[in-house]
Amino acid sequence: MSTVRLAGLAKRFDTTAVVSDVSLEIAEGELVALLGPSGSGKTTLLRLIAGFEPVDSGRVLLDGDDVTNRPALERRCGMVFQHYALFPHLSVGENVGYGLANERLPRPALDARVAEVLAMVDLKGFESRAVTALSGGQQQRVALARALAPRPRVLLLDEPLSNLDPSLRERTRGELRDLVRRTGITTVLVTHEQEEAFDLADRIALLHRGRLEQVGAPELLYDEPATPFVAGFVGRTSSLRGRVVARDGDLTRVQAGGGVWPARAALDVTGDVLLLIRPEATRFATDGSIAGTVLRRRFAGATAFFSVRLAGGAEIEVAAAPAAAREGDAVRLEPTGVGAHAWAADGIAGGAS
Amino acid sequence: MKSDAVLRRIVAPLLLLVLAWLVVEPVALVALDAVRSGGEWTLAAVRAFVAEPNEWRAALNSLWLALASVVLAGVLGVSLGLLTRLTDFPGRRIVSALLALPAVLPPLVGVVAFLFLYGESGIFARAVMASTGADTPPWRFEGAGAVVLIHATTMYVYSYLLVRGALATFDPALLEAATALGAGRWRALRTVILPLLRPAIGNGALLTALSSLASFSAPYVFGGGFRVLPTEIVSTRLNGDISIAMVETLALVALSLVALLLASRLGGAATRGAGKGLAPAPRRTRSRRSRVAIGAAMWGVTLWLLLPHVTLLVVSFVRQGAWTTTALPTAWTAGNYLTLITDPVRWRPFGTSLWMASTAAAAAGLLALAVGVTARDPGRPLSRWLEGGLALPWAVPGTVYAIALATMFSVLQPAAGRFVLIGTLWLLPLAYLIRSLPVIGRPVVAAIRGLDPALDEAAASLGAGPWRAFGTVTLPLLAPVLAGAVALAFVMGLGDFMTSIILYTYDTRPVSLEILGAIRQGELGVAAAYGVVLTVLSTGAFLAAERSRRFA
Numbered sequence: 050m051s052t053v054r055l056a057g058l059a060k061r062f063d064t065t066a067v068v069s070d071v072s073l074e075i076a077e078g079e080l081v082a083l084l085g086p087s088g089s090g091k092t093t094l095l096r097l098i099a100g101f102e103p104v105d106s107g108r109v110l111l112d113g114d115d116v117t118n119r120p121a122l123e124r125r126c127g128m129v130f131q132h133y134a135l136f137p138h139l140s141v142g143e144n145v146g147y148g149l150a151n152e153r154l155p156r157p158a159l160d161a162r163v164a165e166v167l168a169m170v171d172l173k174g175f176e177s178r179a180v181t182a183l184s185g186g187q188q189q190r191v192a193l194a195r196a197l198a199p200r201p202r203v204l205l206l207d208e209p210l211s212n213l214d215p216s217l218r219e220r221t222r223g224e225l226r227d228l229v230r231r232t233g234i235t236t237v238l239v240t241h242e243q244e245e246a247f248d249l250a251d252r253i254a255l256l257h258r259g260r261l262e263q264v265g266a267p268e269l270l271y272d273e274p275a276t277p278f279v280a281g282f283v284g285r286t287s288s289l290r291g292r293v294v295a296r297d298g299d300l301t302r303v304q305a306g307g308g309v310w311p312a313r314a315a316l317d318v319t320g321d322v323l324l325l326i327r328p329e330a331t332r333f334a335t336d337g338s339i340a341g342t343v344l345r346r347r348f349a350g351a352t353a354f355f356s357v358r359l360a361g362g363a364e365i366e367v368a369a370a371p372a373a374a375r376e377g378d379a380v381r382l383e384p385t386g387v388g389a390h391a392w393a394a395d396g397i398a399g400g401a402s
Numbered sequence: 403m404k405s406d407a408v409l410r411r412i413v414a415p416l417l418l419l420v421l422a423w424l425v426v427e428p429v430a431l432v433a434l435d436a437v438r439s440g441g442e443w444t445l446a447a448v449r450a451f452v453a454e455p456n457e458w459r460a461a462l463n464s465l466w467l468a469l470a471s472v473v474l475a476g477v478l479g480v481s482l483g484l485l486t487r488l489t490d491f492p493g494r495r496i497v498s499a500l501l502a503l504p505a506v507l508p509p510l511v512g513v514v515a516f517l518f519l520y521g522e523s524g525i526f527a528r529a530v531m532a533s534t535g536a537d538t539p540p541w542r543f544e545g546a547g548a549v550v551l552i553h554a555t556t557m558y559v560y561s562y563l564l565v566r567g568a569l570a571t572f573d574p575a576l577l578e579a580a581t582a583l584g585a586g587r588w589r590a591l592r593t594v595i596l597p598l599l600r601p602a603i604g605n606g607a608l609l610t611a612l613s614s615l616a617s618f619s620a621p622y623v624f625g626g627g628f629r630v631l632p633t634e635i636v637s638t639r640l641n642g643d644i645s646i647a648m649v650e651t652l653a654l655v656a657l658s659l660v661a662l663l664l665a666s667r668l669g670g671a672a673t674r675g676a677g678k679g680l681a682p683a684p685r686r687t688r689s690r691r692s693r694v695a696i697g698a699a700m701w702g703v704t705l706w707l708l709l710p711h712v713t714l715l716v717v718s719f720v721r722q723g724a725w726t727t728t729a730l731p732t733a734w735t736a737g738n739y740l741t742l743i744t745d746p747v748r749w750r751p752f753g754t755s756l757w758m759a760s761t762a763a764a765a766a767g768l769l770a771l772a773v774g775v776t777a778r779d780p781g782r783p784l785s786r787w788l789e790g791g792l793a794l795p796w797a798v799p800g801t802v803y804a805i806a807l808a809t810m811f812s813v814l815q816p817a818a819g820r821f822v823l824i825g826t827l828w829l830l831p832l833a834y835l836i837r838s839l840p841v842i843g844r845p846v847v848a849a850i851r852g853l854d855p856a857l858d859e860a861a862a863s864l865g866a867g868p869w870r871a872f873g874t875v876t877l878p879l880l881a882p883v884l885a886g887a888v889a890l891a892f893v894m895g896l897g898d899f900m901t902s903i904i905l906y907t908y909d910t911r912p913v914s915l916e917i918l919g920a921i922r923q924g925e926l927g928v929a930a931a932y933g934v935v936l937t938v939l940s941t942g943a944f945l946a947a948e949r950s951r952r953f954a
Contacts, residue, residue, distance in 0.1 A: 132573070
């Protein structure tokens, strides 16, 4: 187990900056998820840690040991690849034992370690099976066992669940979480699925265009997004253009879409703002102050998401019980007081949605 | 009847009949001729073969030559394939392309090029004579060593191209996984790359072994006292011992089948990871000095391998009779090319080779396409038989087919599918067609099977009948593979020597025979000019196929 420290890491491919000035500290035993949309640089960042790509500038430290210029094979990073990269010509046992060769263990000790790690991933007795004959979920667990067998300093997971079908992914996620907790290994997980990051990570590092937008616990990113991008990427939001009309303690009151919304905003935010509203920031109320019409209802089990057109034509999304309204209903809405965030409209290009 | 049923019940048996007629019957007749004489069953020829030490020697020589060629060409081809894909050095891309050039060098042309370079009156021998003042050549470039050297430096291209092809779809994550697990460069090579390249290496070895067993040009020109089965067959036949020649032919087929069986056991099935199918990026060597060293070594090897091509070009510009004692020619001329262009008798073989090769390639393409569509479902027994029919000529050397076809088409027995074609224009193109069936059939059948069946269903759901779906969906998608395979078949026919020397007539005298004739008459420049033009035509065919692949 080790700490990971990234200091000012940067990487360009040709003229494109893929990772820009990323600094991040990961504590011993912590699981950090690198979250971001496609092309945000999260896999490149993981590969920089693993040593598969040379850094252009910055440093990578494992346990305070500067490994920036060390080749991948000397870094002792266990990696689980997106497509697993299991050696198809080797058996399960040979795959898992591959990384133990440098330890020059006697055969019984090597076999014992392989069996121990396979048991950890619930594949006891699978040593002689062909990896190509395993299911996707089993292959994923062999990849995990192979990465863990040499007792790496850090475990790097590159979208390890993306190849599994949804039901298997849910179950495997739980097993992965338990395994990582049990071994206590410092882990960096790359994912573009926020649900996966929320479920597994102690902290999330959200990347956008190669830069870190925000680092923090999942709750922090959801409740206190540092930028409109974070608010838009983590969780669902509707965006409205509005204007600050008052401050009320910690909250700023914003006039938008025919109503006034209490929102979190920096103290210096005044004038025109971009208001990002989560579905739970508004509720249906017969005596609500904001009028609207239900355009669509999207059923999602215990909850439904209602698209409501407000006066002036703007649309917002409201989460409520599935039977709360029907398409075409004229409704009244009331802000709940949480889940709305405002940023000064100046300098925000595009905005989030 | 539905189109699928038509294919299964009518077209498939018909195609099987055609393949049995073209591919199986000639070889079966050879087998029969070996054990029949004057209408009687006899093992006299077999006994004569077994009792003759020279026959055993020729068979063992063939085997030894195949093994030596497989080892040397394999080591060379695999190393060059790995180095050009996995390391980075100045000019890597150019070296990679240049190393593939022997693929377009027709076999006899390659042999002639070696003659000009290493032969007794070749550039090297003359250079040594000029520098030492000796008046006799310092060596005789002949025998087993010479033939193996020619095989290794021309046949490495099989392993080279196959290894490069396999590395192009090699999942780079496998290498990264090995590295992350602490494997250094050599361990990753030994434990991950080479085992996964086993099918490519095995196929390369098989191609080399079969080509070497069938090789006629190099042993014919450079063999000297080193006799191998293909040359033995031709000489026995010329001596009139037809039955013995048939037994020799069967012995050669048996050796080829052994090679095929061994390779299928050693090569194993391709094992592929679930990777993204991206080639691993060439690893940039850290120190500048080692990059330069690798680059210098690779350029050196490449230039050495291409020296015969360069020599051929040089000799094609030498004036007749002007190159006698000096190491390099002193008098230059474009006359050799002008002779080819202006003398209709000399130009004619090009026309002959072109029409025969293109007719054979087109017909083989159509046949392979028909078999591919009919045998699309690999699970059906008929599909396996059809596929086997296409692949059989692979295991039967060209000399054998030539003799088999000469035997089969020398009598008129229409009921047995036998007609008198010997002495006509059609026998040689037919031989080219049969010989090219495996190279054209394998990729085309694989490509048809690789097409998503949903595409046909989509076309049908949009109202397209089977012919329209085939013409507008299947054929355009197959076009790149088909073009490449037909180009390869065309090049094989264009440069063919081993079947041509047995089956040619005055009207079907191909370029390769013209080259041999020019050498025998001492017209080295003309022979080289023929070789250069043939190489250019072959390259042109490949480039045209590549172009159509890009457009597709």
